Amino acid sequence: MPRSVNKVASRAKRKKLLKLTKGYFGARKNVLTVAKNTWEKGQGYAYRDRRAKKREFRKLWIQRINAGVRQFGMSYSQFIGKLNAKDIQINRKVLADLAMNNPEAFKAIVDSVQN
Numbered sequence: 230m231p232r233s234v235n236k237v238a239s240r241a242k243r244k245k246l247l248k249l250t251k252g253y254f255g256a257r258k259n260v261l262t263v264a265k266n267t268w269e270k271g272q273g274y275a276y277r278d279r280r281a282k283k284r285e286f287r288k289l290w291i292q293r294i295n296a297g298v299r300q301f302g303m304s305y306s307q308f309i310g311k312l313n314a315k316d317i318q319i320n321r322k323v324l325a326d327l328a329m330n331n332p333e334a335f336k337a338i339v340d341s342v343q344n
Contacts, residue, residue: 247259293328296328301339303343308342311342
């Protein structure tokens with residue numbers, strides 16, 4: 230009796246992986262083992278960088294807030310310390326956006342902290 234193998238499922242599994250690697254260069258797109266390794270490595274980078282992106286944005290927001298408060302003679306750490314002391318609950322993302330796109334509102338926040 231011949232050995233039974235599920236050829237349809239095996240082929241579908243390979244096609245699915247090769248579809249995921251479409252657009253890659255050279256053997257990375259059409260040689261199964263190379264494509265599999267490339268795709269797995271890419272998934273690892275994606276997982277890592279979803280977390281790194283959060284750190285990068287926080288750094289960017291801090292730089293923007295710092296640049297904004299320097300115009301009023303304060304440093305970032307002084308500003309954040311006074312915000313916490315006054316119990317003003319505004320996150321860094323919103324503060325950075327205000328500093329860039331709405332300087333009047335940002336100035337109002339800085340003035341409320343300084344007084």
